[in-house]
Amino acid sequence: MAAASVSAPPARQFRDEFPIFRHAIYLNSCSLGPLSRRSRIRVAEYLDLWERRGAAAWYDVWWAALGELRERYGRVVGAEAANIALHPNISGALSAVAEALDYRTRPKVVVTGLDFPTIAYQWLAKAGEGVEVQLVESADGVQVPLEQIERAVDSRTALVATSHVFFTSGAIQDVAALAGIAHRKGALLLVDGYQATGQLPVDVRRLDVDFYCSGGLKWLLGGSGIAFLYVRPELVTGLAPRATGWFAHREQFLFDPRRLVPHDDARRFEAGTPAMASVYAQLGGLDVLEQVGIEAIRRATMALAEDLIERAREAGLACKVAATKEARSGIVMLSSADPPGDVRRLGDAGIIVDARPGHIRVSPYFYNVPDDHLALVELLKS
Numbered sequence: 298m299a300a301a302s303v304s305a306p307p308a309r310q311f312r313d314e315f316p317i318f319r320h321a322i323y324l325n326s327c328s329l330g331p332l333s334r335r336s337r338i339r340v341a342e343y344l345d346l347w348e349r350r351g352a353a354a355w356y357d358v359w360w361a362a363l364g365e366l367r368e369r370y371g372r373v374v375g376a377e378a379a380n381i382a383l384h385p386n387i388s389g390a391l392s393a394v395a396e397a398l399d400y401r402t403r404p405k406v407v408v409t410g411l412d413f414p415t416i417a418y419q420w421l422a423k424a425g426e427g428v429e430v431q432l433v434e435s436a437d438g439v440q441v442p443l444e445q446i447e448r449a450v451d452s453r454t455a456l457v458a459t460s461h462v463f464f465t466s467g468a469i470q471d472v473a474a475l476a477g478i479a480h481r482k483g484a485l486l487l488v489d490g491y492q493a494t495g496q497l498p499v500d501v502r503r504l505d506v507d508f509y510c511s512g513g514l515k516w517l518l519g520g521s522g523i524a525f526l527y528v529r530p531e532l533v534t535g536l537a538p539r540a541t542g543w544f545a546h547r548e549q550f551l552f553d554p555r556r557l558v559p560h561d562d563a564r565r566f567e568a569g570t571p572a573m574a575s576v577y578a579q580l581g582g583l584d585v586l587e588q589v590g591i592e593a594i595r596r597a598t599m600a601l602a603e604d605l606i607e608r609a610r611e612a613g614l615a616c617k618v619a620a621t622k623e624a625r626s627g628i629v630m631l632s633s634a635d636p637p638g639d640v641r642r643l644g645d646a647g648i649i650v651d652a653r654p655g656h657i658r659v660s661p662y663f664y665n666v667p668d669d670h671l672a673l674v675e676l677l678k679s
């Protein structure tokens with residue numbers, strides 16, 4: 298029986314924190330995390346400061362908020378604040394890395410066919426500079442076997458750039474193994490963790506990753522406009538991004554156009570003024586996540602994913618997910634003959650999911666309950 302093994306999520310009470318549940322069943326956190334009350338309160342706080350103090354708020358409160366966010370993003374991935382650079386989105390964080398590497402003797406970057414395309418685009422855009430992208434395809438659309446990635450990495454490879462969790466199958470990659478593959482050949486490893494942080498415990502030191510990026514949009518409940526890049530401390534001072542700005546300057550308030558002296562921490566990967574409303578929204582989202590706890594979230598999300606898969610299969614719906622429970626995350630792909638039609642039909646009934654080619658993408662998180670799946674599957678069956 299589906300759901301029998303699903304205990305109540307550790308934080309059922311947190312459902313009240315997300316007003317969207319008053320009128321909808323939200324199962325689309327992997328596209329956009331829902332707005333929490335705490336994010337709304339924190340953004341209102343920012344707006345009040347802007348209204349009351351104007352630019353004066355920069356020098357104490359807003360500056361401190363940026364430091365707080367670097368520190369709390371650091372905690373999300375097991376890093377110090379000094380190893381975190383803020384960016385407005387993943388593409389910006391990736392381009393800071395792309396502009397920091399030396400491709401002269403290692404012109405190749407290895408990506409996979411299941412990664413979010415903005416990863417590959419950073420290096421496809423450099424074809425004119427002799428950068429080659431080697432894309433390792435997935436046979437099943439779920440995973441990419443490590444042996445195939447290993448075969449692609451050689452002494453000409455500068456970087457392996459891939460996902461922690463694939464956005465289109467929810468499969469979790471073995472990042473520590475990928476780090477071993479890259480490092481044995483003298484290459485670096487960059488991991489896009491947009492679909493991982495929040496729903497999975499992450500420890501960048503244990504994973505031995507060189508660059509790790511993520512942000513607020515999805516499981517970190519911070520909305521759009523705020524992301525981050527972790528840079529391995531030992532690499533920082535040896536890299537000088539060519540995509541840059543005054544926030545990368547060690548003494549930015551000297552306003553010296555003659556010399557660029559980059560920070561000696563990860564802030565040298567930053568560029569310009571962050572979107573403060575997004576920073577505040579993210580601080581509110583992190584308040585919620587820290588209260589629930591990432592380990593508890595992983596347990597709840599794992600149980601919910603299994604419940605959904607079981608219910609869907611019992612109803613005769615095919616699921617595209619990783620083979621083992623441990624390699625699955627809170628993204629479940631259900632096959633559909635008409636994904637946009639199904640998403641519309643579900644939306645009309647107040648159930649919010651997403652469409653991908655051939656599938657609807659359902660992403661339960663700690664505030665979902667098995668009854669949400671029941672409603673979804675019933676409607677899909679009908």
Ligand SMILES: Cc1ncc(COP(=O)(O)O)c(C=O)c1O
Nearest residue numbers: 386387388413415464489491492
């Ligand atoms: C894994 C992954 N990376 C990156 C992105 C998007 O990146 P950006 O923040 O540049 O829009 C998404 C989806 O929005 C994603 O799922």
